[in-house]
Amino acid sequence: MNVIKSILFGLLLVANLYSNAQEKEAKPKTFKYGKVDLKEFETKVNGADSAAAAVALFDVGRGWFEFSPKTGNFIYVFERHTRYKIINKTGYDYANLEIQLYKQNGGKENLDYVDGATYNLEAGKIVASKLNKVSKFSEKQDKNYTLEKFALPNVKEGSIVEFKYKIKSDFIFTLRSWRFQKEIPTLYSEYEIRIPEYYKYKITGGGYLFINPKEEIVNETFVSSSGNLNTNSLKLHYQVENVPGLKKENFITTMEDYVSKVGFELSSITVPGQVYRDVTSTWPKIVKALKDEENFGLFINRKSYSKTILHDIIKTNTDQDTIVQLVFNYVKNNIKFNGESNLYTSETNPKNIFEKKSGNSADINLCLLTLLSEAKVNAFPILLSTRSNGAHPGFPMLTKFNNVIVGVQIGEKVVILDATDKNHKPDMIAFDNLCHEGLKVSLTDETAEWVSLEDPTISRKSVSYFITLDGENKLTGKMFLNTTNYDAYNRRNTYQSASNEDDFLKSYKSEKPGLGIKNYKIENLANLNEALIETMDVNIEDNVEEAGNLIYFTPLLYERTKENPFKLEERNFPVDFGYPTEETVRVTIDYPKEYQVDKAPKNEKIVLPEESASFTFLYACEPGKMVISSKILFKKSTYSPEEYHYIKELFKNIVRKQSEQIVLKKG
Numbered sequence: 001m002n003v004i005k006s007i008l009f010g011l012l013l014v015a016n017l018y019s020n021a022q023e024k025e026a027k028p029k030t031f032k033y034g035k036v037d038l039k040e041f042e043t044k045v046n047g048a049d050s051a052a053a054a055v056a057l058f059d060v061g062r063g064w065f066e067f068s069p070k071t072g073n074f075i076y077v078f079e080r081h082t083r084y085k086i087i088n089k090t091g092y093d094y095a096n097l098e099i100q101l102y103k104q105n106g107g108k109e110n111l112d113y114v115d116g117a118t119y120n121l122e123a124g125k126i127v128a129s130k131l132n133k134v135s136k137f138s139e140k141q142d143k144n145y146t147l148e149k150f151a152l153p154n155v156k157e158g159s160i161v162e163f164k165y166k167i168k169s170d171f172i173f174t175l176r177s178w179r180f181q182k183e184i185p186t187l188y189s190e191y192e193i194r195i196p197e198y199y200k201y202k203i204t205g206g207g208y209l210f211i212n213p214k215e216e217i218v219n220e221t222f223v224s225s226s227g228n229l230n231t232n233s234l235k236l237h238y239q240v241e242n243v244p245g246l247k248k249e250n251f252i253t254t255m256e257d258y259v260s261k262v263g264f265e266l267s268s269i270t271v272p273g274q275v276y277r278d279v280t281s282t283w284p285k286i287v288k289a290l291k292d293e294e295n296f297g298l299f300i301n302r303k304s305y306s307k308t309i310l311h312d313i314i315k316t317n318t319d320q321d322t323i324v325q326l327v328f329n330y331v332k333n334n335i336k337f338n339g340e341s342n343l344y345t346s347e348t349n350p351k352n353i354f355e356k357k358s359g360n361s362a363d364i365n366l367c368l369l370t371l372l373s374e375a376k377v378n379a380f381p382i383l384l385s386t387r388s389n390g391a392h393p394g395f396p397m398l399t400k401f402n403n404v405i406v407g408v409q410i411g412e413k414v415v416i417l418d419a420t421d422k423n424h425k426p427d428m429i430a431f432d433n434l435c436h437e438g439l440k441v442s443l444t445d446e447t448a449e450w451v452s453l454e455d456p457t458i459s460r461k462s463v464s465y466f467i468t469l470d471g472e473n474k475l476t477g478k479m480f481l482n483t484t485n486y487d488a489y490n491r492r493n494t495y496q497s498a499s500n501e502d503d504f505l506k507s508y509k510s511e512k513p514g515l516g517i518k519n520y521k522i523e524n525l526a527n528l529n530e531a532l533i534e535t536m537d538v539n540i541e542d543n544v545e546e547a548g549n550l551i552y553f554t555p556l557l558y559e560r561t562k563e564n565p566f567k568l569e570e571r572n573f574p575v576d577f578g579y580p581t582e583e584t585v586r587v588t589i590d591y592p593k594e595y596q597v598d599k600a601p602k603n604e605k606i607v608l609p610e611e612s613a614s615f616t617f618l619y620a621c622e623p624g625k626m627v628i629s630s631k632i633l634f635k636k637s638t639y640s641p642e643e644y645h646y647i648k649e650l651f652k653n654i655v656r657k658q659s660e661q662i663v664l665k666k667g
Helices: 002-019 038-042 089-095 283-291 304-314 320-334 350-356 361-374 485-497 501-509 641-658
Strands: 054-067 074-086 096-104 107-122 125-130 136-140 145-151 160-169 174-179 186-196 199-206 214-224 227-243 261-269 379-384 403-410 413-417 437-442 447-452 459-469 475-483 515-523 532-540 544-547 550-553 581-590 596-599 604-607 613-622 625-634 662-665
Touching: 038 074, 054 174, 054 214, 074 089, 074 174, 089 096, 096 160, 107 145, 186 199, 186 214, 186 261, 283 437, 283 447, 304 320, 304 350, 304 361, 320 361, 320 403, 320 413, 350 361, 361 379, 361 403, 459 485, 459 532, 475 485, 485 501, 485 532, 501 515, 604 641, 613 641, 625 641
Parallel strands: 054 186, 459 581
Antiparallel strands: 054 074, 074 160, 096 107, 096 145, 107 125, 107 160, 136 145, 174 261, 186 227, 199 261, 214 227, 379 403, 379 437, 403 413, 437 447, 459 475, 475 532, 515 532, 544 550, 550 662, 581 625, 596 662, 604 613, 613 625
């Protein structure tokens, strides 16, 4: 199973980090608010971070628990102190601070205080400009979240900016995580948290930095209206120095998966005088909670409306494959996705969703599940964390899921359904859902197991040109575009979202200078199980150059890869394409027989280890005709960091080879 692989990888990663623990004994540093040293203005960055717009001089966080005099319960307190040097104007954003605060059911997060200042050197002296009330803004995001914004004054290139703030929170289920890495370099990052022995938390990690983890048991006294309470607390301490900026790269899930960080989710509570509570320690317990949730399990079991409409959907069909397809088609064509991924429905009754004809991903897919269950189909929910949300850590944590799709057991095969798009077909889910694995949930026996969400089907794109080069250096002929699976899905969506066909073609031509299109035709637009076929007459100008009696052109025309998408020398995270791909370009060119080939590319083939990917370039010629073929194949959706060098070199060779020109000499 993929989940086993990812857990083993994580364990190996942790083992590797701890093996380096003896390299350097880290000593905590102390920073005082407002005490800026002249040497800090001399801070520079170099090497891979030489182009950084700013540098974090330090970022220090503290977390602890207190008794609330209002509620008589524990609250969580979070304090942060950070300082940046602004290097150029692009880094001015680091003089702005945004703090998101949450409230629900009477509980809330309060911003206890916030201080900030800008420091500039004037005539050799440090001049401070403090945060003022005019630069404070509050933005209500929704009924639960408010965003507090702060902007420091007098920010210039070379300024040092500083913030310090404290938050008190009634919510102790999920504590604020700490990120040790940013897009800019960080000279020092430290986080310390003290957790009373009454609370047990699952600690999640991430990233590739050694963060010097230390833990010890300390004694704490908590003051309450009924007296003092002495107890032991777990003190966790992490710190890291000289952290490079996290560089964004192509073909990843989300950078959040690769940021070095720690997070905390409550597992159990043992408060004196109260019953022990196991919050989310096992999958069966999580499934039981979902089963009893009115916007999940109870929603699925409200089947009265499903009974009303099911007969009209399936009519007299008894074949299970047919029933699944009919119900799937009905839901995806009658409920429009509002763009919001969610694990829970927005309504408690499927009828309301069908009547609104729109909803979030849970609204749509759990309505689908309700209908399938009513039709006596063995269907079940699959929980997942989307690519943009980040990888699930693998152990029992409900809050790390943010979406749900549907699985159907037909014989020995599990068919995966996602009804959020009318162009989805069975075993095709939204790209953001291609997170490699999901949690299959059985609400009947309250069990759960990880299942693969990998799509082994290769998505193919095939482009064929049959064109003639005339004496005026113009290319005319036909073009055929054939796409399957996700490539076809993307083309269908692009075509259907355009205002009309002319706008679609205008957009298609916008990045193809000199291309003219006539007699465009598209086939299998609604037939999702067949390849999407597009044909057109083309005329191409400004893609052939003439110098004396020589003619130059790049044979792959608009289809060549112009730039290597991989820039980093080293990469610590996987290359994740989402699904396997194959791109084939074939160009057949008729040219005047009095022309001779003066220079042509040689045949070439590059194959990665274990034949996991390859690039093939072929050229053949006879008097008056030539054929050029290029094929790029990636058999896997994901390549490990150890394979990064091979992928980078492969693309380097693709760019080189596809840019080679053909030179013809006039007779």
